[in-house]
Amino acid sequence: MADYFKPRGTADILPDAALQWQYVEEMVQKVFATYHYREIRTPIFEHTEVFERGVGDTTDIVQKEMYTFLDRGDRSITLRPEGTAGVVRAFVEQKLYGGPLPAKLYYFGPMFRYETPQAGRTRQFHQYGVEVIGSDDPRVDAEVIELADHFLRAVGVTSTTLELNSVGCPVCRVAHKDALVAHLLPIKDELCEDCQSRIVRNPLRILDCKIDAHHPVVESSPMITDHLCDDCAAHFAAVRNYLDLLEVPYVVNKKLVRGLDYYTKTAFEFVEGSIGAQSTILAGGRYNGLVKSLGGPDVPGIGFAGGIERLLLALAANGVSHEVPDEVEVYVMALSNEAHAMSVNILRDLRVVGVVADADYTGRGLKAQMKTADRLNAKVAVLIGEDEVKSGQLAVRDLSTREQILVAQGDTVAKILNILQS
Numbered sequence: 001m002a003d004y005f006k007p008r009g010t011a012d013i014l015p016d017a018a019l020q021w022q023y024v025e026e027m028v029q030k031v032f033a034t035y036h037y038r039e040i041r042t043p044i045f046e047h048t049e050v051f052e053r054g055v056g057d058t059t060d061i062v063q064k065e066m067y068t069f070l071d072r073g074d075r076s077i078t079l080r081p082e083g084t085a086g087v088v089r090a091f092v093e094q095k096l097y098g099g100p101l102p103a104k105l106y107y108f109g110p111m112f113r114y115e116t117p118q119a120g121r122t123r124q125f126h127q128y129g130v131e132v133i134g135s136d137d138p139r140v141d142a143e144v145i146e147l148a149d150h151f152l153r154a155v156g157v158t159s160t161t162l163e164l165n166s167v168g169c170p171v172c173r174v175a176h177k178d179a180l181v182a183h184l185l186p187i188k189d190e191l192c193e194d195c196q197s198r199i200v201r202n203p204l205r206i207l208d209c210k211i212d213a214h215h216p217v218v219e220s221s222p223m224i225t226d227h228l229c230d231d232c233a234a235h236f237a238a239v240r241n242y243l244d245l246l247e248v249p250y251v252v253n254k255k256l257v258r259g260l261d262y263y264t265k266t267a268f269e270f271v272e273g274s275i276g277a278q279s280t281i282l283a284g285g286r287y288n289g290l291v292k293s294l295g296g297p298d299v300p301g302i303g304f305a306g307g308i309e310r311l312l313l314a315l316a317a318n319g320v321s322h323e324v325p326d327e328v329e330v331y332v333m334a335l336s337n338e339a340h341a342m343s344v345n346i347l348r349d350l351r352v353v354g355v356v357a358d359a360d361y362t363g364r365g366l367k368a369q370m371k372t373a374d375r376l377n378a379k380v381a382v383l384i385g386e387d388e389v390k391s392g393q394l395a396v397r398d399l400s401t402r403e404q405i406l407v408a409q410g411d412t413v414a415k416i417l418n419i420l421q422s
């Protein structure tokens with residue numbers, strides 16, 4: 001019985017499962033690089049204001065989900081709940097706007113939100129995501145969405161639905177907000193506590209509320225998509241055109257409003273029906289006001305973030321597994337103390353040339369060591385007993401043919417490579 005337990009909402013990723021994670025991470029690097037996105041790594045904690053400002057202080061994230069604490073210098077620090085605010089902070093602080101635009105960036109790493117843990121929802125979770133900063137061209141929206149679609153298919157998730165909407169800009173929102181508030185005010189008392197305060201602060205978010213979104217009056221609300229200004233309407237039409245051209249299937253969901261305040265124009269989500277209630281595996285959109293609101297120049301941006309845990313659930317639901325068995329190529333068996341000196345050299349020499357090699361470190365006998373070599377599916381065993389120590393020669397056994405030969409210590413690596421390559 002253990003005395004210590006991991007905090008609620010966290011997970012230990014054990015070596016077998018870690019192989020799946022490595023696979024996803026490698027695919028992110030590989031696929032995103034072909035679109036010429038380059039990795040950015042920002043701190044896992046930031047000054048709290050970065051998220052208050054960058055995510056928006058009316059959002060669930062800022063209001064109730066952040067891990068915020070005072071550090072020993074009495075500064076308010078927050079573990080990052082998402083990636084965009086930190087990337088944009090870095091874009092501004094490091095003056096990336098002075099370089100070639102748009103900056104096409106991606107990230108991968110842990111995020112932290114104080115939420116009620118359930119399947120597909122944890123307190124430490126992991127996201128991969130992209131940010132493209134410095135272009136309002138609808139081709140960029142289409143590229144980002146097509147990249148997400150391509151990536152999900154490439155890793156093996158083939159059953160997602162892409163939902164698309166436009167949430168307009170501050171210009172269209174003024175007109176829409178009045179219509180929305182007028183529509184919702186009569187039923188204000190029937191809404192949840194959060195939504196009652198959202199009516200004044202951020203009524204658009206009521207359409208996205210997990211409790212009230214299905215209230216019949218909320219469902220029949222005037223939709224932002226029907227109130228787009230000319231610029232936003234043209235942008236939305238162009239994005240849909242490019243997606244059609246790229247043969248990326250989507251459905252327009254006028255109720256899709258992203259939870260974060262800084263989103264403008266394009267909003268999208270990839271939904272995977274087979275993984276339960278937490279079915280959004282990737283979500284994103286345009287955020288033309290964000291860079292400026294974080295103190296940078298007035299440049300537009302767009303991005304998405306996908307959850308790795310939910311992606312892995314989707315992979316499992318799609319029957320995709322990338323576990324590789326726990327194997328070595330060579331198992332070195334040293335059967336006496338004197339033999340250990342020879343074995344550490346052989347192990348080092350094999351590893352230097354890239355051969356996966358291991359040995360017993362618990363003093364077990366020959367039979368037990370043979371069993372381990374077998375379990376690890378070793379192709380070659382090196383045996384070092386008393387005779388071998390005396391003669392300076394090693395017994396090299398090809399475990400598939402059971403053929404065994406004596407080899408001078410200096411020739412061992414070459415001989416083993418021969419067997420491995422045969």
Ligand code: ATP
Pocket residue numbers: 082113115120121122123124125126127259278280281282283284305306307308309310
């Ligand atoms: P949700 O509606 O599920 O709370 P969200 O709008 O808070 O999602 P985003 O901030 O858009 O989510 O994050 C993008 C993606 O990150 C989500 O689609 C999901 O795949 C993943 N994600 C978000 N929060 C969590 C969490 N607590 N645990 C695991 N994955 C998460």
Ligand code: MG
Pocket residue numbers: 060
């Ligand atoms: Mg959430």
